[in-house]
Amino acid sequence: MALFGKKNKEEETSSCTGKCDNNSIENAEKEKTENAGVKVLGSGCSKCNQLETATKEALQRLGMDTTIDHVTDFSKIAAYGVMTTPALVIDGKVVSYGKVLKVDEIVEILKEVRGLNDEK
Structure with missing residues:
Protein backbone atom coordinates (compact mmCIF):
# COMPACT_ATOMS: atom_id res chain seq x y z
CA MET A 1 0.00 0.00 0.00
CA ALA A 2 1.49 3.30 -1.09
CA LEU A 3 1.41 6.21 1.34
CA PHE A 4 1.44 8.77 -1.45
CA GLY A 5 -0.30 8.90 -4.76
CA LYS A 6 -3.80 8.77 -6.08
CA LYS A 7 -6.64 7.82 -3.72
CA ASN A 8 -8.83 4.96 -4.79
CA LYS A 9 -12.55 5.51 -5.36
CA GLU A 10 -13.55 4.05 -1.96
CA GLU A 11 -11.27 6.43 -0.08
CA GLU A 12 -12.70 9.44 -1.92
CA THR A 13 -16.29 8.73 -0.90
CA SER A 14 -15.84 7.47 2.65
CA SER A 15 -14.26 10.46 4.36
CA CYS A 16 -17.11 11.30 6.71
CA THR A 17 -19.61 9.68 9.02
CA GLY A 18 -23.09 8.95 7.76
CA LYS A 19 -24.33 8.92 4.18
CA CYS A 20 -21.78 10.96 2.28
CA ASP A 21 -21.68 9.62 -1.22
CA ASN A 22 -21.11 11.94 -4.17
CA ASN A 23 -24.83 12.27 -4.87
CA SER A 24 -25.77 13.31 -1.32
CA ILE A 25 -22.95 15.87 -1.23
CA GLU A 26 -24.02 17.34 -4.59
CA ASN A 27 -27.61 17.62 -3.37
CA ALA A 28 -26.44 19.30 -0.16
CA GLU A 29 -24.41 21.83 -2.17
CA LYS A 30 -27.49 22.72 -4.27
CA GLU A 31 -29.71 23.01 -1.22
CA LYS A 32 -27.20 25.26 0.51
CA THR A 33 -27.45 27.91 -2.22
CA GLU A 34 -31.13 27.50 -3.11
CA ASN A 35 -32.61 27.79 0.37
CA ALA A 36 -31.55 31.09 1.88
CA GLY A 37 -32.77 31.83 5.36
CA VAL A 38 -31.68 31.01 8.88
CA LYS A 39 -30.30 27.58 9.74
CA VAL A 40 -28.83 25.96 12.81
CA LEU A 41 -26.45 23.15 11.95
CA GLY A 42 -26.00 20.40 14.50
CA SER A 43 -27.05 17.03 15.79
CA GLY A 44 -29.87 18.32 17.99
CA CYS A 45 -27.82 18.37 21.19
CA SER A 46 -28.56 20.83 23.99
CA LYS A 47 -26.09 23.42 22.64
CA CYS A 48 -27.69 23.25 19.19
CA ILE A 77 -23.61 20.22 7.43
CA ALA A 78 -20.36 19.24 5.69
CA ALA A 79 -21.48 21.09 2.55
CA TYR A 80 -21.11 24.30 4.54
CA GLY A 81 -17.56 23.33 5.52
CA VAL A 82 -18.56 23.11 9.17
CA MET A 83 -16.75 20.56 11.30
CA THR A 84 -17.70 21.93 14.74
CA THR A 85 -21.30 22.42 15.77
CA PRO A 86 -23.49 24.14 16.62
CA ALA A 87 -23.26 26.47 13.68
CA LEU A 88 -25.42 29.35 12.53
CA VAL A 89 -26.03 30.04 8.85
CA ILE A 90 -27.76 33.19 7.62
CA ASP A 91 -28.72 33.47 3.96
CA GLY A 92 -26.23 30.79 2.95
CA LYS A 93 -23.30 32.24 4.92
CA VAL A 94 -21.81 30.51 7.96
CA VAL A 95 -21.63 33.27 10.57
CA SER A 96 -20.68 31.22 13.63
CA TYR A 97 -19.64 27.71 14.55
CA GLY A 98 -18.52 25.81 17.61
CA LYS A 99 -20.30 27.96 20.19
CA VAL A 100 -23.67 29.11 21.45
CA LEU A 101 -24.13 32.79 20.69
CA LYS A 102 -26.04 35.15 22.96
CA VAL A 103 -29.22 36.78 21.67
CA ASP A 104 -27.57 40.23 21.42
CA GLU A 105 -24.69 38.76 19.38
CA ILE A 106 -27.14 37.17 16.95
CA VAL A 107 -29.09 40.44 16.64
CA GLU A 108 -25.88 42.24 15.62
CA ILE A 109 -24.94 39.51 13.15
CA LEU A 110 -28.41 39.56 11.59
CA LYS A 111 -28.26 43.34 11.22
CA GLU A 112 -24.86 43.14 9.55
CA VAL A 113 -25.63 40.23 7.20
CA ARG A 114 -29.00 41.60 6.17
CA GLY A 115 -27.87 45.22 5.92
CA LEU A 116 -29.94 46.60 8.78
CA ASN A 117 -27.25 48.55 10.63
CA ASP A 118 -28.48 51.84 12.06
CA GLU A 119 -26.53 54.53 10.25
CA LYS A 120 -27.62 58.07 11.04
Whole structure:
Protein backbone atom coordinates (compact mmCIF):
# COMPACT_ATOMS: atom_id res chain seq x y z
CA MET A 1 0.00 0.00 0.00
CA ALA A 2 1.49 3.30 -1.09
CA LEU A 3 1.41 6.21 1.34
CA PHE A 4 1.44 8.77 -1.45
CA GLY A 5 -0.30 8.90 -4.76
CA LYS A 6 -3.80 8.77 -6.08
CA LYS A 7 -6.64 7.82 -3.72
CA ASN A 8 -8.83 4.96 -4.79
CA LYS A 9 -12.55 5.51 -5.36
CA GLU A 10 -13.55 4.05 -1.96
CA GLU A 11 -11.27 6.43 -0.08
CA GLU A 12 -12.70 9.44 -1.92
CA THR A 13 -16.29 8.73 -0.90
CA SER A 14 -15.84 7.47 2.65
CA SER A 15 -14.26 10.46 4.36
CA CYS A 16 -17.11 11.30 6.71
CA THR A 17 -19.61 9.68 9.02
CA GLY A 18 -23.09 8.95 7.76
CA LYS A 19 -24.33 8.92 4.18
CA CYS A 20 -21.78 10.96 2.28
CA ASP A 21 -21.68 9.62 -1.22
CA ASN A 22 -21.11 11.94 -4.17
CA ASN A 23 -24.83 12.27 -4.87
CA SER A 24 -25.77 13.31 -1.32
CA ILE A 25 -22.95 15.87 -1.23
CA GLU A 26 -24.02 17.34 -4.59
CA ASN A 27 -27.61 17.62 -3.37
CA ALA A 28 -26.44 19.30 -0.16
CA GLU A 29 -24.41 21.83 -2.17
CA LYS A 30 -27.49 22.72 -4.27
CA GLU A 31 -29.71 23.01 -1.22
CA LYS A 32 -27.20 25.26 0.51
CA THR A 33 -27.45 27.91 -2.22
CA GLU A 34 -31.13 27.50 -3.11
CA ASN A 35 -32.61 27.79 0.37
CA ALA A 36 -31.55 31.09 1.88
CA GLY A 37 -32.77 31.83 5.36
CA VAL A 38 -31.68 31.01 8.88
CA LYS A 39 -30.30 27.58 9.74
CA VAL A 40 -28.83 25.96 12.81
CA LEU A 41 -26.45 23.15 11.95
CA GLY A 42 -26.00 20.40 14.50
CA SER A 43 -27.05 17.03 15.79
CA GLY A 44 -29.87 18.32 17.99
CA CYS A 45 -27.82 18.37 21.19
CA SER A 46 -28.56 20.83 23.99
CA LYS A 47 -26.09 23.42 22.64
CA CYS A 48 -27.69 23.25 19.19
CA ASN A 49 -31.11 23.73 20.76
CA GLN A 50 -29.84 26.68 22.85
CA LEU A 51 -28.51 28.34 19.69
CA GLU A 52 -31.84 27.78 17.95
CA THR A 53 -33.76 29.32 20.87
CA ALA A 54 -31.45 32.36 21.02
CA THR A 55 -31.70 32.80 17.24
CA LYS A 56 -35.50 32.66 17.35
CA GLU A 57 -35.53 35.36 20.05
CA ALA A 58 -33.12 37.54 18.02
CA LEU A 59 -35.33 37.22 14.94
CA GLN A 60 -38.39 38.19 17.01
CA ARG A 61 -36.61 41.29 18.36
CA LEU A 62 -35.93 42.41 14.81
CA GLY A 63 -39.45 41.62 13.61
CA MET A 64 -38.19 39.00 11.15
CA ASP A 65 -39.67 35.64 10.17
CA THR A 66 -38.73 33.25 12.96
CA THR A 67 -38.68 30.11 10.83
CA ILE A 68 -35.41 28.31 11.45
CA ASP A 69 -34.29 25.19 9.63
CA HIS A 70 -32.43 22.84 12.00
CA VAL A 71 -30.09 20.78 9.81
CA THR A 72 -28.97 17.50 11.36
CA ASP A 73 -27.86 15.60 8.23
CA PHE A 74 -24.06 15.39 8.33
CA SER A 75 -23.63 15.59 4.54
CA LYS A 76 -25.63 18.85 4.52
CA ILE A 77 -23.61 20.22 7.43
CA ALA A 78 -20.36 19.24 5.69
CA ALA A 79 -21.48 21.09 2.55
CA TYR A 80 -21.11 24.30 4.54
CA GLY A 81 -17.56 23.33 5.52
CA VAL A 82 -18.56 23.11 9.17
CA MET A 83 -16.75 20.56 11.30
CA THR A 84 -17.70 21.93 14.74
CA THR A 85 -21.30 22.42 15.77
CA PRO A 86 -23.49 24.14 16.62
CA ALA A 87 -23.26 26.47 13.68
CA LEU A 88 -25.42 29.35 12.53
CA VAL A 89 -26.03 30.04 8.85
CA ILE A 90 -27.76 33.19 7.62
CA ASP A 91 -28.72 33.47 3.96
CA GLY A 92 -26.23 30.79 2.95
CA LYS A 93 -23.30 32.24 4.92
CA VAL A 94 -21.81 30.51 7.96
CA VAL A 95 -21.63 33.27 10.57
CA SER A 96 -20.68 31.22 13.63
CA TYR A 97 -19.64 27.71 14.55
CA GLY A 98 -18.52 25.81 17.61
CA LYS A 99 -20.30 27.96 20.19
CA VAL A 100 -23.67 29.11 21.45
CA LEU A 101 -24.13 32.79 20.69
CA LYS A 102 -26.04 35.15 22.96
CA VAL A 103 -29.22 36.78 21.67
CA ASP A 104 -27.57 40.23 21.42
CA GLU A 105 -24.69 38.76 19.38
CA ILE A 106 -27.14 37.17 16.95
CA VAL A 107 -29.09 40.44 16.64
CA GLU A 108 -25.88 42.24 15.62
CA ILE A 109 -24.94 39.51 13.15
CA LEU A 110 -28.41 39.56 11.59
CA LYS A 111 -28.26 43.34 11.22
CA GLU A 112 -24.86 43.14 9.55
CA VAL A 113 -25.63 40.23 7.20
CA ARG A 114 -29.00 41.60 6.17
CA GLY A 115 -27.87 45.22 5.92
CA LEU A 116 -29.94 46.60 8.78
CA ASN A 117 -27.25 48.55 10.63
CA ASP A 118 -28.48 51.84 12.06
CA GLU A 119 -26.53 54.53 10.25
CA LYS A 120 -27.62 58.07 11.04
